[in-house]
Amino acid sequence: MGSDDPRGIIELGNINIKCLIFRINNGDASEILSTAVTRSEGIHNGVIVNLTNASQVIRSCISTSEEKAKVSLKKINVVIEQPEFLCTKFSKHRKIDGSKIHKDDIEFLLKEAKKQVIHNDDKQSIIHIFNHNYIVDGKTFIEEPIDVYADSLSHEMTFVTMPKNNIKNINQAFIDCDIEVERFISCTFALAAKLLNDNELQFGSILIDMGFEKTSLGLFKNLALVHSITFSIGINHIIKDISKVCSLSLEESENIINKIDFSFQNNEELFDENDYLKDVYFNNSSFRKISQSLILNIVKARLDEIFEMIKKQIIGTGLSSTFGTNFFIVGGGSNLFNLEKYCSNFFGLKVKKLGKNNKKESETQSGENFDSCLGALKIIKDGWETEAISELINENSQKISFFAKIFGNRK
Numbered sequence: 001m002g003s004d005d006p007r008g009i010i011e012l013g014n015i016n017i018k019c020l021i022f023r024i025n026n027g028d029a030s031e032i033l034s035t036a037v038t039r040s041e042g043i044h045n046g047v048i049v050n051l052t053n054a055s056q057v058i059r060s061c062i063s064t065s066e067e068k069a070k071v072s073l074k075k076i077n078v079v080i081e082q083p084e085f086l087c088t089k090f091s092k093h094r095k096i097d098g099s100k101i102h103k104d105d106i107e108f109l110l111k112e113a114k115k116q117v118i119h120n121d122d123k124q125s126i127i128h129i130f131n132h133n134y135i136v137d138g139k140t141f142i143e144e145p146i147d148v149y150a151d152s153l154s155h156e157m158t159f160v161t162m163p164k165n166n167i168k169n170i171n172q173a174f175i176d177c178d179i180e181v182e183r184f185i186s187c188t189f190a191l192a193a194k195l196l197n198d199n200e201l202q203f204g205s206i207l208i209d210m211g212f213e214k215t216s217l218g219l220f221k222n223l224a225l226v227h228s229i230t231f232s233i234g235i236n237h238i239i240k241d242i243s244k245v246c247s248l249s250l251e252e253s254e255n256i257i258n259k260i261d262f263s264f265q266n267n268e269e270l271f272d273e274n275d276y277l278k279d280v281y282f283n284n285s286s287f288r289k290i291s292q293s294l295i296l297n298i299v300k301a302r303l304d305e306i307f308e309m310i311k312k313q314i315i316g317t318g319l320s321s322t323f324g325t326n327f328f329i330v331g332g333g334s335n336l337f338n339l340e341k342y343c344s345n346f347f348g349l350k351v352k353k354l355g356k357n358n359k360k361e362s363e364t365q366s367g368e369n370f371d372s373c374l375g376a377l378k379i380i381k382d383g384w385e386t387e388a389i390s391e392l393i394n395e396n397s398q399k400i401s402f403f404a405k406i407f408g409n410r411k
Contacts, residue, residue: 006033006069007380008076008179009373010062011187012043012170014213015332017057019065020373021073030381034068035370036061045214045232046082048169055176062177075180077380078170079372081187081209081216086124086161087228088117089132096150101136106144109155110388117159124161127184129388130224132156142222158226160186185376188218188228191330193384194375195354196220205326208310208343210333212236217310219317224386227317231309235333238302245298249284256281256295263338264296307346327351330371 004023011018017040021033038061042053066072092109110129117126134141135154145153162184174181192207201223209216213234219227235257242253256277259270272278275292282288327349329340334353343351379387 006071006073007182008062008065008073009079009376009380010058010076011079011370011372011376012046012058013040014044014211016040017043017061018370018373019061019076020370020377021065021069021071022377024381030377033071034065035373036065036068038064042173045230046080047084047166048173051169051173051176054173058173059177062179073179075182076174077182077185077376078174079185079187079190079376080170081214081230082162082166083214083230083232084163084166085186085228085230086121086159087225088120088159088161089156089226090116090159091135091154091156093152093154096153098149098151100147101145101150101153103146105153106134106146106155109153110157113155113157113159117161121161123164125164125167126159127162128158128160128186128189128225130158130160130226131386131388132158132224132226133222158224160189160225160228183380185379186225186228187372188216188230189225190372190375190379192218192220192225192375193378194371195328195330196326198223200326203326205328206314208329209331210234210306210329210339211331212333215306215310215331215333217313219314222386223384227313229313231306233302233306235336238299241298241302242295246290246295247285248282248290252281252283252285255283257299257336259337260296260299261337262299262342264342267292267296270295303342304346307343311347325350328354330354 004025006021006023009020009022017038019036019038021035022030023033025031038057041057042048042050042055043057048054062073062076090113092113094105094109096105114126114129117124133156134145135156136145136148136150137152141148167184171181188207188209191209192201192205196205196207201220204221205219207218207220209218211234213236214230214232215234216230217228218225239250239253239257242248242256243250246253248256256270261267270277270281271292277290277292277295279287327347329343329351330353333339340351340353
């Protein structure tokens with residue numbers, strides 16, 4: 001496939017499926033040819049739960065984008081995030097005994113780590129490998145220490161894997177659409193590639209993607225994804241909690257949560273002078289007294305549960321002290337009013353929102369946010385210097401590193 005041939009990216013979300021078709025021009029600039037959005041069906045948290053429905057909506061989304069671009073795709077890159085993703089950090093060691101470190105030494109450690117990942121769980125497939133750093137005689141090297149004299153070399157790597165059966169089901173959905181999956185890309189990784197700058201990725205950043213049915217965490221340092229996890233819990237769980245405890249419809253509960261000020265300092269729009277929910281919010285249910293404290297306690301309890309799980313993951317990496325200044329929240333949940341303030345208070349750190357009305361936001365003309373697809377485009381086009389990948393569109397990319405060059409098939 002030539003560098004100027006059209007390429008496709010599709011994001012499999014819970015609410016929407018998004019497709020983007022692009023090509024790389026002679027001047028090495030990417031050109032977006034078309035985009036399309038289709039309501040998601042048969043897919044839940046990145047997993048195919050109904051093959052027929054999933055294939056139909058995938059076909060519809062791709063076909064719409066192809067018609068707009070007047071092209072026909074044979075392969076496509078899939079942006080996805082699943083709670084079943086496993087993120088495993090490895091440190092492999094080799095004695096050098098005073099000699100120079102050669103390419104073969106690093107390649108050996110990479111292959112040994114890959115063998116161990118496959119041996120530990122043969123039901124998983126590798127979708128990403130990141131170089132975290134190198135330890136040479138106790139000193140940390142960010143770049144490959146080729147030709148450095150040393151007694152010992154340790155290579156720290158992060159592997160992101162995905163259940164093979166999940167991959168088979170996704171592949172089958174695309175086969176039914178007469179299209180082949182080119183590669184899988186973690187949505188958390190793609191968002192970071194689009195929304196975070198090199199300094200934020202280099203010196204350490206926390207990225208929380210808070211969605212409707214899931215919440216994902218990504219920790220980035222030295223331009224690498226060093227830890228990632230997705231929880232099957234999101235904003236919709238808060239809506240369901242309000243609905244269940246207060247005996248309100250889901251529609252009423254969603255309306256309430258969209259009106260809450262998550263700084264919890266100004267909620268006069270929701271509650272009357274006696275601190276009861278105003279009657280205008282009873283669209284489907286009979287009016288009755290529901291106290292402000294009850295609703296806010298329900299919301300806080302679920303938010304605290306989500307954020308406590310995230311905090312444990314951050315502390316568990318042993319890197320919590322390095323991420324203090326760069327803490328970001330994205331996703332549909334981040335659009336809840338002042339949620340970043342609640343998040344800041346919970347973690348004791350300044351949490352910044354990346355989304356609407358933010359200079360880092362990227363939207364298509366349709367107004368739909370395509371940050372994940374645009375981040376994937378950047379990864380596919382330029383490569384990622386700390387990721388081991390097997391193919392680049394632009395073979396002359398300056399961001400492709402030795403680490404990426406020497407590593408082959410990720411499966």
